[in-house]
Amino acid sequence: MSGSPSESRVRTYTGPAGGWGSAKSVTEILVREQLPVRGANLLRHQNKPEGYMCVSCAWAKPAKTHPLEFCENGAKATAWEVTSRRADRSFFDAHTLTELESWRDHDLEEQGRLTHPMKWDAATDKYVPVPWEQAFVEVGQELRALAPEQVDLYTSGRASLETSYMYQLFARMYGSNNLPDSSNMCHESSSVALPESIGASVGTAILSDFENTDCIFYIAQNVGTSSPRMLHDLQDAVDRGAKIVTFNMLRERGLERFVNPQSPTQMLTGSETTISSDYYQVRNGGDIAALFGVCKALIEADDALKASSVSQVAGEDDKPADPGNAAMVAFAASMAAADKKHVLDHDFIKEHTTGFEEFAITARRHPWAELESISGLTRGQMTEAAATYAKSNAVLTIYGMGLTQHLMGVQNVHMVVNLALLRGNIGKPGANICAVRGHSNVQGQRTVGITEKPGLAPLDKLAELYGFEPPRWTGRSTVETCEAIIDGSSRAFVSLGGNFLKAIPETEAVEAAWRKLRLTVQIATKLNRSHVLHGEVAYLLPCLGRIEVDQQASGPQSVSMESSIAYFHGSRGKTKPASPELLSEPAIVAGIAKATLGETRVPWDQWVGDYGTVRDAIEATYPETFRDFNKRLFQPGGFPRPLPARERKWVTSSGKANFITPDRLFPHLSTSGRTEVLHLATLRSNDQFNTTIYGYSDRFRGVDGTRKVVFMNREDIAAMGLTNGVSVDLTTAIEEETARKVIGFRVVEYNIPKGSCGAYFPETNPLFPLEHHDAKSKTPSYKLLPILITPSSELPHD
Incomplete structure (x- = not known):
């Protein structure tokens, strides 16, 4: 078995996503599952027009396929499925x-x-x-x-x-009607939020949007592990000159650098594609605050242009030397210099939306200091992202379970839609919302009736x-x-x-x-x-x-x-x-x-x-x-499910797309006044898909031979009196007393915001109480849980 626990080690990975590392990983699993020839032959048919759909992720099958239309994780899923073992x-x-x-x-x-x-x-x-x-x-x-x-009939996503x-x-x-399914645990927040906002239960994006967009906002999804075939679409967009602005808690290699295994030039020369033009590391649970900050910057810059005075953007509490305010002034000035009369798409807002004024008033009133504190981003960073957004004609917004598996998952998705509506970035070529689903048919099962909601x-x-x-x-x-x-x-x-x-x-x-x-x-x-x-x-x-x-x-x-x-x-x-x-x-x-x-x-x-x-x-x-x-x-490329929102027809109670203002920026968490808690997010390695563990190697994060690790910020490690590599226990911290604990995890110093930490799913699932979920969608909050980290008497082990 590759990467057995007895061989566990942690080291820095300096390579890109894809490349020779991906090719080697595919070869290894085909050999391990005794499929060196049969497996390779099968992979030629994966996601091809007359072949089989991948049993792993649900990313789209294009009409014009690549010579090899599979990724590293898709190859692992196929090898795992057709193994010679019995x-x-x-x-x-x-x-x-x-x-x-x-x-x-x-x-x-x-x-x-x-x-x-x-x-x-x-x-x-x-x-x-x-x-x-x-x-x-x-x-x-x-x-x-x-x-x-008395009977429950469950359905997984395949x-x-x-x-x-x-x-x-x-x-x-x-x-x-007891039909629970895996969607309840992943994108149920989307299934609740999107109908309220735009009258569709799924995202509106299609593959051609990648060809027409000039900017992608990529939020809380790890493409290199969860949907690697999308890297082809991201790479093509970058090659055309589109910018990719990423908001994500961790630095993920697939969102940084990519070598296309199907490009002889890149494979032979080692040349890489830089995926993200800007990368903003959001503190765990800070997504609403970060996106609200971008919206606030857009609205205030628009206010300044309407007032025909860039200086109007400065608030009474702002100091002249405030770099965030300087960024705002520069943003508004750049729009004025380009002879822009508005930052927002007021025609779209008037014709197609409701709720804008309430949303805008709330955004104007939110203090920048609060947005910075919760999001972990500076005012300058949020303004910088807003400027990129405003200067783009068509923005494609992509998000994943890093937004949906939260106590405020529904409101997270509402905020994604709010940002899109400000500049009419729904229902036009290159401008839509892409909710990246996990398992290969979890979305389709809902379409044909797998739902507990009559x-x-x-x-x-x-x-x-x-x-x-x-x-x-x-x-x-x-x-x-x-x-x-x-x-x-x-x-x-x-x-x-x-x-x-x-x-x-x-x-x-x-x-x-x-x-x-x-x-x-x-x-x-x-x-x-x-x-x-x-x-x-x-x-x-x-x-x-x-x-x-x-x-x-x-x-x-x-x-x-x-x-x-x-x-x-x-x-x-x-x-x-x-x-x-x-x-x-x-x-x-x-x-x-x-x-x-x-x-x-x-x-x-x-x-x-x-x-x-x-x-x-x-x-x-x-x-x-x-x-x-x-x-x-x-039909090559498949055939589309009718979605009126793609045509700017809104099947909502108002008959329009709805700005929905969040009632707060961060969830109420009862931690009994403890100040030493960290906010845990569960993660997947690039050697797993959902609960299926293919092996014990997370190449992109440099972890091999173990899954019992906790990724922490250097300052948090020092503040707790710990050291890199030490063994610790993780304990749920949302109650005065709790028996929810997992033991023997190894501390790994990582590039993660202070106050946040990450560990693998499902190893940390025992920490999550059933009641710790979004109130409307009931999606478990696997991406946000306050925990305590203490020295362990157990050595790190699996």
């Missing part, structure tokens, strides 16, 4: 589940692909083979014995549109098509499902993929209660912790992966998914299944549905035999969104 009958014969509980998740998944349907045997504490039909019948019996309100549609239909015909599902249409009365009550989100598991009101958990127990907060309490569930059903490709912990009755049902040929009655099948930019794409498997015993996800969902529901009007068998008929059903349910679904499935 967790077969002999493996489960040799290991009890009690033993497997002590294994690390990496080691569980490294056993390889699951090969047979299994049932937990209490007498031996092992998974034992069970015939498919028997598994379906027994699961159906268990579900019929429970009230639908299931296809076809499977997701069938799954949500089964849940509702069963009588449950108002977001076409219940009347489903009732008409399938002759049943859907439940109308609000189901449980992921956080609420965790609460229900703990208090015992949830009795069964059916999971369509994912590693729920590793992804959630309040890990220890949920794991303890998990064992009291009556039923756990896991549909999966590889083994993880959510499988080795189990209910009283437990099934492990292995499915085909997206990359495998899915042969059904009508022939090889195709599936579909939605990308981050709301385009739908087809995907065809290209390799032999890992086992002849595997069933497809649609076949498993149909088998459980038939065994549970009995006779219905749903043609489950026909759907399994021909996924095109499922797509016809999706089109019948959502005729505007999926017009000519089957005909357009493999």
Whole structure:
């Protein structure tokens, strides 16, 4: 195993993102998973028009593809999926589940692909083979014995549109709206905020915006780890002369320097592309203050121009020598010199928005000192960013989970929209909002009905098509499902993929209660912790992966998914299944549905035999969104989901885009007056995707062989009497007394703002209380948690 804990070391990484480091990493995992030839051949089809969509991130598939349309992490995901390793009958014969509980998740998944349907045997504490039909019948019996309100049906982000549609239909015909999903834990804040602001539940950007923008504001997303293929688009924009202005807590290599592995010139000469023209390191939790500062600078410069006097921009409390004020005067003067009468797009604001005056008044009143203190940026920096923004005709705004996984995640997203609205940067070429989603179809699952909110599902249409009365009550989100598991009101958990127990907060309490569930059903490709912990009755049902040929009655099948930019794409498997015993996800969902529901009007068998008929059903349910679904499935570049906001049509209660003024700049945190707390943000390494850990090397941050590290500012390390490399414990600091602690972490001095720290997800998930989430979206605040750091008696270890 590359980078084993016994070899742990931390050193400075001086290279770029991409380049030979990326090429070496791809080669290493193909060899490790015993795929040097087959894996390389498969990668030629990844994200290609007639190939398969990557099982990792949800970044867009272009109409005109690169010779190799995959990134380092996408290659790792493919190798991990089609590995030659097998967790077969002999493996489960040799290991009890009690033993497997002590294994690390990496080691569980490294056993390889699951090969047979299994049932937990209490007498031996092992998974034992069970015939498919028997598994379906027994699961159906268990579900019929429970009230639908007692059952949670979870969905991870990889299931296809076809499977997701069938799954949500089964849940509702069963009588449950308990459809928690991985979106609840990542971009739910976007799904709540964007409809309130612009009347769309997703971002409005499309790929051509990268070709037409002259400035990109890049906020709280690590492109080098989370969506590396986007680096091609960023590089092309930079080569055209576009500026990229980055707001991010850490200095991330993918946002600094990039060597394109597909450019012979860059690979051979070592020449690099500088990605960010300006890089502002925002203090953890300071995003609203930073963006409000940029908005304030824009509004005040506009006020000065309207008053025809640059000096008007100076406030009464400003001192003549204030460098921030000097920057403001220079900004307004530069606009006046360019014969600009306005900084803001007043025509757009008047025609297309509401709420501007309240927002502007609040911005003018906010003291610069407060904005500086919370954001960690100076007035001069915020004004400098505003000047770049104002001088650009088309600004593309990109953001990620660094904004959404916060106590104020919804308001963070509102502020992104507020900034865009000031200069009409929505709904024109090169100027839109791009909310970068994580998993490869997490956005699409919502589009076809995976939601706990009945108002977001076409219940009347489903009732008409399938002759049943859907439940109308609000189901449980992921956080609420965790609460229900703990208090015992949830009795069964059916999971369509994912590693729920590793992804959630309040890990220890949920794991303890998990064992009291009556039923756990896991549909999966590889083994993880959510499988080795189990209910009283437990099934492990292995499915085909997206990359495998899915042969059904009508022939090889195709599936579909939605990308981050709301385009739908087809995907065809290209390799032999890992086992002849595997069933497809649609076949498993149909088998459980038939065994549970009995006779219905749903043609489950026909759907399994021909996924095109499922797509016809999706089109019948959502005729505007999926017009000519089957005909357009493999259209180069995909086909777009209709979004009125892209055309400046606002499906909001006001009929316009809404400026929404935040009620505060920073969340209220009860730390009992402690002054020594740091604000923790969870991070991903470049050797993982979500809960999947491919290895123990975070090349870009110089960490190898361990994941139990905490990244800290040099001054904070000294102030706490610690030293670089020392072992520490991390303790939750939002309560007077707490038992939430993780131990044996190694201090790593890093370029991170004072008062902030970072550590890996999911290793620090046990620190996060369930109630620590955004009030409206219920998204866990994985990017902001006050913690205490104290010397540990444990040596750093994994």
